[in-house]
Amino acid sequence: MPRKAAASKAAPAKVYDRPLSHSSISMYLECPQKFKLKYLDKLPEAPKWFFSFGQSMHKALEFFYSIPALPAPTVEELLARYQEGWIKTGYKDAEQEREYFADGERMLREFYAKNIKTFKLPLFAEYKFELEVSGVPLLGYVDRIDKLDSGGLAILDYKTGKSIAKERLGEDRQLTMYQMAVEKLLGAPVESLTFYHLPTQQPLTVGPRPKAQVEALKETILTVNDGIQGRKFDPAPGEQKCRWCDFKPHCPAFRPGFYGAPPPAVDGVESPAPRSRQAELPSAGDSARLAELVDRYGDALARLKALELEAGRLKEDIAAILARNGYVRAFGSRFEVGAAPEVRWDVRDRAKLLDVLKRHGLYDRVLKPSAPEVYRLLDSPQLSGDARRDLEALAERKETPGLTLKPLG
Numbered sequence: 001m002p003r004k005a006a007a008s009k010a011a012p013a014k015v016y017d018r019p020l021s022h023s024s025i026s027m028y029l030e031c032p033q034k035f036k037l038k039y040l041d042k043l044p045e046a047p048k049w050f051f052s053f054g055q056s057m058h059k060a061l062e063f064f065y066s067i068p069a070l071p072a073p074t075v076e077e078l079l080a081r082y083q084e085g086w087i088k089t090g091y092k093d094a095e096q097e098r099e100y101f102a103d104g105e106r107m108l109r110e111f112y113a114k115n116i117k118t119f120k121l122p123l124f125a126e127y128k129f130e131l132e133v134s135g136v137p138l139l140g141y142v143d144r145i146d147k148l149d150s151g152g153l154a155i156l157d158y159k160t161g162k163s164i165a166k167e168r169l170g171e172d173r174q175l176t177m178y179q180m181a182v183e184k185l186l187g188a189p190v191e192s193l194t195f196y197h198l199p200t201q202q203p204l205t206v207g208p209r210p211k212a213q214v215e216a217l218k219e220t221i222l223t224v225n226d227g228i229q230g231r232k233f234d235p236a237p238g239e240q241k242c243r244w245c246d247f248k249p250h251c252p253a254f255r256p257g258f259y260g261a262p263p264p265a266v267d268g269v270e271s272p273a274p275r276s277r278q279a280e281l282p283s284a285g286d287s288a289r290l291a292e293l294v295d296r297y298g299d300a301l302a303r304l305k306a307l308e309l310e311a312g313r314l315k316e317d318i319a320a321i322l323a324r325n326g327y328v329r330a331f332g333s334r335f336e337v338g339a340a341p342e343v344r345w346d347v348r349d350r351a352k353l354l355d356v357l358k359r360h361g362l363y364d365r366v367l368k369p370s371a372p373e374v375y376r377l378l379d380s381p382q383l384s385g386d387a388r389r390d391l392e393a394l395a396e397r398k399e400t401p402g403l404t405l406k407p408l409g
């Protein structure tokens with residue numbers, strides 16, 4: 001039996017009164033404290049290149065499919081709109097921005113070539129939906145909805161990131177939410193759900209979600225809403241998610257006293273009871289020891305970095321003297337060194353390199369033609385002769401001095 005969201009009769013003001021979206025629900029499930037810091041406290045996050053890139057690509061494709069009538073825009077018009085709508089923020093530097101801009105252009109050209117012959121006006125491009133699930137408001141945008149000859153609907157979502165695992169396709173909450181919203185608001189059955197992976201131009205399609213999966217999503221939405229309205233904002237730290245979280249300076253999990261004690265009260269609201277998981281965390285007695293170890297670990301890594309820099313400089317000096325004198329080996333009183341040149345490859349034409357990687361089915365192995373990935377590929381004994389020949393034609397082999405070192409005796 002479907003349950004209702006917390007009753008509103010004489011209820012206090014809602015903790016969060018905006019509609020939930022797929023991303024805000026996912027964030028709450030990932031870390032309730034992160035949800036609070038972002039959506040309630042509205043702390044700013046640093047711009048991220050992958051959001052800028054994804055939005056730029058989505059805007060260009062929205063333009064492509066939003067025309068009121070045929071014919072379809074030309075590829076030049078598509079690329080002009082891409083350039084116009086390009087979002088520059090979040091990139092490490094101008095070079096990284098240039099690389100991704102060129103990669104996006106390449107993806108759009110390929111998208112156009114692959115889809116222009118079968119181009120049809122969609123039912124909706126960038127379809128905005130708003131609905132309620134048992135009193136909980138939801139909001140979202142579906143990249144594209146096509147009407148099928150059968151009268152059913154096909155939902156499509158563009159992806160610009162890494163390749164998508166098959167299991168994710170079957171379980172992804174975003175697609176389930178889109179199906180639920182579209183069927184309810186447009187009154188037609190959804191017959192297929194697709195993630196269109198732009199880097200490889202692969203449409204990954206599954207059939208509609210069964211009813212039980214849609215019901216399970218509704219339960220998840222209500223559980224998340226209950227957590228938010230009940231002010232359950234415990235931090236849920238984890239190595240990967242905290243590493244990339246902009247809110248660490250504001251997060252109770254990173255303040256003294258979190259381990260072994262409940263997190264401090266937030267906004268004058270009483271702290272939640274310690275979670276059972278906290279019983280597994282270090283006791284209060286271990287806190288001081290833990291803090292000392294963390295500092296010593298940081299100091300040790302700093303010393304290690306300084307030593308690495310010194311070793312690098314010594315290596316360069318030795319290699320220069322060996323090269324100047326034509327020696328291949330030299331001895332100290334305790335160690336011996338041998339000249340061992342290091343090889344790297346300078347890629348001349350990135351666009352051609354991409355073509356070669358794709359032609360030989362290697363694109364997924366490097367995802368983008370970053371230099372270290374391509375060196376690894378060129379050094380791989382599994383690389384076929386043809387692929388090696390084509391790749392080597394696009395790259396210049398360069399040797400820099402290197403050394404081997406072993407103790408004497």
Ligand code: SF4
Nearest residue numbers: 031235237242245251
């Ligand atoms: S730093 Fe970690 S625990 Fe804290 S809000 Fe971010 S993800 Fe959550």
